[in-house]
Amino acid sequence: MDAIQYLITGFGTALQWHNILFCMVGVIIGTAVGVLPGIGPMSGVALLIPITSSLTGGLEADQAAVSAIILLCGVYYGAMYGGSTTSILLNTPGESSSVVTTLDGYQMAKQGRAGAALSISAIGSFVGGVVSIIGLVFLAGPLSELAIKFGPAEYFSLMVLGLCAISGLAGKSIIKALIMTVFGLLLATIGMDSVSGVARFTYDQPVLYQGLEFLTVAVGLFALGEVFKTIIENDNSEGQIVKFSKILPTKQDIKESTGPVLRGSVLGFLIGVLPGAGATLASFFSYSMEKKISKHPEKFGQGAIEGVAAPETANNAASGGAMIPLLTLGIPGSGTTAILMGAFIMYDITPGPLLFPEHPTIAWGLIASMFIGNLMLLILNMPMVKVFAKIIETPSKYLLPIIVAVSVFGVYAVQVSTFDLMLLFGCGIVGYFLARNDFPLAPLVLGLVLGPMIENNLRRALTGSNGDFMIFLEKPGSLIFLLLAVLWISIPIVLKMRGKKVLINEEA
Amino acid sequence: MNKSVDRLSSLLFACIGIGFILESRKITQSSFGGSGSVGSDIFPFGLGLILVLLSIGLFIETFKYKEQVSEKQYFNYKKFIIILVAGVLYGLFLEDIGYVIGTFLFLLIGFQTMNRGKWITSILISGVFSVGVYYLFVGVLQGNLPGFPTW
Numbered sequence: 001m002d003a004i005q006y007l008i009t010g011f012g013t014a015l016q017w018h019n020i021l022f023c024m025v026g027v028i029i030g031t032a033v034g035v036l037p038g039i040g041p042m043s044g045v046a047l048l049i050p051i052t053s054s055l056t057g058g059l060e061a062d063q064a065a066v067s068a069i070i071l072l073c074g075v076y077y078g079a080m081y082g083g084s085t086t087s088i089l090l091n092t093p094g095e096s097s098s099v100v101t102t103l104d105g106y107q108m109a110k111q112g113r114a115g116a117a118l119s120i121s122a123i124g125s126f127v128g129g130v131v132s133i134i135g136l137v138f139l140a141g142p143l144s145e146l147a148i149k150f151g152p153a154e155y156f157s158l159m160v161l162g163l164c165a166i167s168g169l170a171g172k173s174i175i176k177a178l179i180m181t182v183f184g185l186l187l188a189t190i191g192m193d194s195v196s197g198v199a200r201f202t203y204d205q206p207v208l209y210q211g212l213e214f215l216t217v218a219v220g221l222f223a224l225g226e227v228f229k230t231i232i233e234n235d236n237s238e239g240q241i242v243k244f245s246k247i248l249p250t251k252q253d254i255k256e257s258t259g260p261v262l263r264g265s266v267l268g269f270l271i272g273v274l275p276g277a278g279a280t281l282a283s284f285f286s287y288s289m290e291k292k293i294s295k296h297p298e299k300f301g302q303g304a305i306e307g308v309a310a311p312e313t314a315n316n317a318a319s320g321g322a323m324i325p326l327l328t329l330g331i332p333g334s335g336t337t338a339i340l341m342g343a344f345i346m347y348d349i350t351p352g353p354l355l356f357p358e359h360p361t362i363a364w365g366l367i368a369s370m371f372i373g374n375l376m377l378l379i380l381n382m383p384m385v386k387v388f389a390k391i392i393e394t395p396s397k398y399l400l401p402i403i404v405a406v407s408v409f410g411v412y413a414v415q416v417s418t419f420d421l422m423l424l425f426g427c428g429i430v431g432y433f434l435a436r437n438d439f440p441l442a443p444l445v446l447g448l449v450l451g452p453m454i455e456n457n458l459r460r461a462l463t464g465s466n467g468d469f470m471i472f473l474e475k476p477g478s479l480i481f482l483l484l485a486v487l488w489i490s491i492p493i494v495l496k497m498r499g500k501k502v503l504i505n506e507e508a
Numbered sequence: 509m510n511k512s513v514d515r516l517s518s519l520l521f522a523c524i525g526i527g528f529i530l531e532s533r534k535i536t537q538s539s540f541g542g543s544g545s546v547g548s549d550i551f552p553f554g555l556g557l558i559l560v561l562l563s564i565g566l567f568i569e570t571f572k573y574k575e576q577v578s579e580k581q582y583f584n585y586k587k588f589i590i591i592l593v594a595g596v597l598y599g600l601f602l603e604d605i606g607y608v609i610g611t612f613l614f615l616l617i618g619f620q621t622m623n624r625g626k627w628i629t630s631i632l633i634s635g636v637f638s639v640g641v642y643y644l645f646v647g648v649l650q651g652n653l654p655g656f657p658t659w
């Protein structure tokens with residue numbers, strides 16, 4: 001098996017001592033990000049990009065990239081583990097993907113079974129994570145071989161599909177989500193056009209020639225936006241943490257959660273692979289599925305361990321599954337993977353079908369590190385869960401100003417420009433007002449990241465067809481993607497018109 | 509959702525779209541590719557057009573849903589404005605007063621704005637953070653930060 005061979009080489013990279021260290025730092029910070037209700041995986045990853053880039057400054061280009069990305073991905077899946085802790089102990093989800101965990105998790109904690117709930121969610125997360133990485137190992141090769149045959153027309157349509165998918169599920173109003181997507185794409189056109197070298201929308205301002213820096217915009221929108229929201233809306237709710245002593249689950253607990261964990265892994269992985277659907281949707285779906293097939297559906301909401309095991313497994317499996325379209329096709333399916341893609345591009349590496357043949361050390365090193373990271377998280381979250389529970393008590397008085405200071409430091413360390421610092425604060429204000437009025441931010445970031453690539457493929461396809469737009473409908477692959485994109489947007493609209501409730505992906 | 513905010517933002521986005529449409533017409537075409545090739549104006553032009561159409565859609569949408577009466581929420585704009593102004597000043601003068609002093613002052617103001625009192629803890633955390641980050645970044649990682657004022 002080729003895949004196994006590559007994976008073994010990948011472990012060679014991931015087991016270098018500095019990469020183990022990076023992985024560990026990533027998952028610890030990720031768990032902390034997950035536990036803290038104020039900051040989510042998107043702002044966590046965005047905040048850490050500049051910090052990792054200064055940490056890896058001394059390494060060679062390829063090595064720096066793999067180490068940095070190992071750390072950032074660790075933050076991403078680590079946050080999925082941490083999110084459950086506050087759901088169970090405080091009835092406050094640390095992330096949107098842990099919202100359903102509160103239903104049964106907090107009930108269990110009140111009945112004195114907090115330890116069992118926490119350990120089952122750690123075990124479930126581990127199983128879900130590992131299942132999805134195994135899926136990634138075997139799907140990555142075939143998918144990138146398929147994608148490598150795509151021409152510019154197919155690529156353009158595939159990216160349109162990705163954008164439509166994330167907009168269709170991204171918020172209360174599809175129109176608002178689409179506006180954000182288009183706005184992101186438009187912002188990406190500012191600066192020097194990479195094909196012809198023409199300056200666009202720069203108005204002779206030298207700071208604009210390189211375009212709006214993705215990192216600055218992302219940190220501003222997410223990290224500062226969330227800080228501003230917490231300050232303005234004063235939602236530093238201080239609840240009582242449930243005390244607990246016993247950590248290990250009983251045999252009965254394990255027996256009852258085996259089924260939900262296995263089903264949650266598969267379901268979560270499949271949902272994660274789909275663009276647009278992410279960890280939040282996966283956790284909702286697996287919870288309702290368990291409730292439907294359970295012999296005692298009335299137990300759910302009263303502290304059923306299945307209601308903790310299934311969603312916590314599924315959200316981790318989904319975060320692993322979401323790496324597949326990112327790594328093999330270069331299409332991020334969620335806000336956090338869009339930010340990860342921005343990190344790849346900062347290191348001059350474009351995720352996509354060429355990633356595996358051209359940078360096998362990075363691709364397989366990352367995959368191998370995800371196994372190691374999940375193992376570390378299992379260890380961190382079982383005996384150490386009490387330590388992490390303490391993080392909840394960090395007073396927001398100190399936390400919020402420090403997040404602002406870290407954002408300023410990160411942006412300045414990478415960009416070394418006052419203009420970017422002003423852009424950072426501007427984006428923070430814009431991010432707060434957009435999010436407050438139900439304009440989802442993830443599509444904006446996705447548009448900003450994919451903008452240059454979409455435009456390139458559009459122009460290459462059109463140049464090949466002498467400016468004839470029909471090329472996108474004549475190529476069968478491209479036609480299929482476009483049809484899927486139309487369906488993805490129109491089906492939720494039709495369902496809404498019929499008065500059905502459509503589940504949306506708040507963010508993951 | 510708030511009708512007036514949505515209408516206002518639909519107007520704003522429509523203006524942005526029109527702006528991009530008009531401005532993209534002014535982009536000077538390079539000679540690359542000759543006639544019939546696809547220039548650097550087509551993508552922003554098309555997107556501007558889509559943005560205008562979507563804004564009209566959003567405007568129409570505001571007539572369809574019922575205004576949600578949200579419960580009165582207490583908004584804390586005073587703290588926000590103090591921290592925002594402090595942050596912007598911090599960013600503007602970072603290169604003049606240096607990282608250590610700037611960060612120390614910003615954090616101190618931030619902590620005290622969030623919650624008055626405990627001056628000693630605030631001073632300690634601000635000091636440790638600003639000196640610590642500067643030392644780690646410049647001393648250990650050999651990065652570049654304006655450390656102290658040059659005067």
